Amino acid sequence: MQQHSHFDVLVVGGSYAGLSAAMALGRSLRKVLIVDSGLPCNRQTPHSHNFLTQDGVPPAQIAALALKQVLRYNSVEHLRDRVVTVSQQDKGFSATTAEGRRMSAGRVLFATGVKDIMPATPGFAECWGISALHCPYCHGYEVRNRKTGILANGETAYELCRLLQHWTDQLTLFTDGPAAMSEEQRAMTGALNIPIVEKNIEELQQQAGRISAIRFKDGSCEDLEVLYARVPFEQHCPIPAQIGCAMTEQGHIEVDFLQKATVEGVFAAGDNTTPFRTVSLAVSGGTVAGAAINKELIEEELAGKTGA
Numbered sequence: 001m002q003q004h005s006h007f008d009v010l011v012v013g014g015s016y017a018g019l020s021a022a023m024a025l026g027r028s029l030r031k032v033l034i035v036d037s038g039l040p041c042n043r044q045t046p047h048s049h050n051f052l053t054q055d056g057v058p059p060a061q062i063a064a065l066a067l068k069q070v071l072r073y074n075s076v077e078h079l080r081d082r083v084v085t086v087s088q089q090d091k092g093f094s095a096t097t098a099e100g101r102r103m104s105a106g107r108v109l110f111a112t113g114v115k116d117i118m119p120a121t122p123g124f125a126e127c128w129g130i131s132a133l134h135c136p137y138c139h140g141y142e143v144r145n146r147k148t149g150i151l152a153n154g155e156t157a158y159e160l161c162r163l164l165q166h167w168t169d170q171l172t173l174f175t176d177g178p179a180a181m182s183e184e185q186r187a188m189t190g191a192l193n194i195p196i197v198e199k200n201i202e203e204l205q206q207q208a209g210r211i212s213a214i215r216f217k218d219g220s221c222e223d224l225e226v227l228y229a230r231v232p233f234e235q236h237c238p239i240p241a242q243i244g245c246a247m248t249e250q251g252h253i254e255v256d257f258l259q260k261a262t263v264e265g266v267f268a269a270g271d272n273t274t275p276f277r278t279v280s281l282a283v284s285g286g287t288v289a290g291a292a293i294n295k296e297l298i299e300e301e302l303a304g305k306t307g308a
């Protein structure tokens with residue numbers, strides 16, 4: 001890439017959502033630059049599930065095949081770098097990267113995903129995506145009927161108990177301190193034979209991300225093969241909020257049904273816009289964004305040619 005080039009579209013983030021948009025845009029003869037810093041949220045997971053044709057395939061393999069197919073379109077370029085600034089210009093946007101590259105584009109798509117914030121519990125981060133799981137639809141089948149824990153409290157804990165008892169009847173709820181649950185909720189977990197352990201957790205015992213037990217601050221231990229948790233998240237890329245894109249209460253970039261953000265010319269797709277985190281939905285959001293951006297550019301070009 002030349003030091004300062006102009007593109008129809010800058011795609012920030014080149015995982016499933018970004019690559020999917022780039023494919024739609026490449027097939028629409030658009031000059032596209034994908035800049036990707038290479039840190040997708042599922043990078044620690046050995047196998048990705050629940051995406052047609054790629055069930056059980058390592059996540060990086062899905063992305064590598066997608067990139068290979070996208071780069072068959074000659075008007076699409078790819079950079080391994082991180083976008084650090086995006087600013088609005090007269091007609092479009094200019095951007096810079098961590099490695100000092102500069103570029104401009106008519107439209108920007110943020111397909112930047114989210115960052116999961118790991119609890120401080122030693123061992124948890126190592127297990128994330130391997131034996132500490134976020135979603136039964138992605139991984140529940142593989143660990144069905146195993147000795148499973150839920151690390152949660154309050155409403156979330158109650159919801160997860162109701163959901164996960166479908167995949168295993170060997171469930172224990174760990175609240176890491178006093179359980180904030182109503183009498184009714186306690187009665188329901190009791191009726192489902194889900195014990196509630198309120199002891200404070202010291203660490204997850206694990207090897208290479210495979211959990212074997214939870215150790216508590218009182219020195220006691222409980223054997224475990226799988227742990228589900230809902231961890232907090234933040235936007236992986238702060239730029240959309242910095243340039244004025246409205247965010248939802250939950251912390252996602254607000255988009256309309258065409259993946260258009262609230263700042264003119266800015267689009268977003270994938271995990272950064274939705275709580276439904278799956279590869280298939282990220283791909284779907286990217287496809288919609290790619291088509292919507294192309295349509296907007298066509299309208300702009302037609303107005304330039306015909307004045308209408």
Ligand SMILES: Cc1cc2nc3c(=O)[nH]c(=O)nc-3n(C[C@H](O)[C@H](O)[C@H](O)COP(=O)(O)OP(=O)(O)OC[C@H]3O[C@@H](n4cnc5c(N)ncnc54)[C@H](O)[C@@H]3O)c2cc1C
Nearest residue numbers: 013015017037038039040041049083113129270271278279
């Ligand atoms: C542990 C775990 C396991 C999962 N397992 C499954 C599964 O089995 N099946 C399934 O369907 N889904 C699974 N998911 C969900 C799935 O991984 C996500 O829905 C999907 O990765 C979202 O794709 P995305 O493109 O929106 O974001 P991501 O895949 O997170 O990619 C975002 C990309 O943007 C890049 N980026 C961010 N900021 C910048 C910047 N400023 N400049 C350049 N690049 C930037 C990042 O480096 C990253 O490459 C899992 C998620 C987790 C956390």
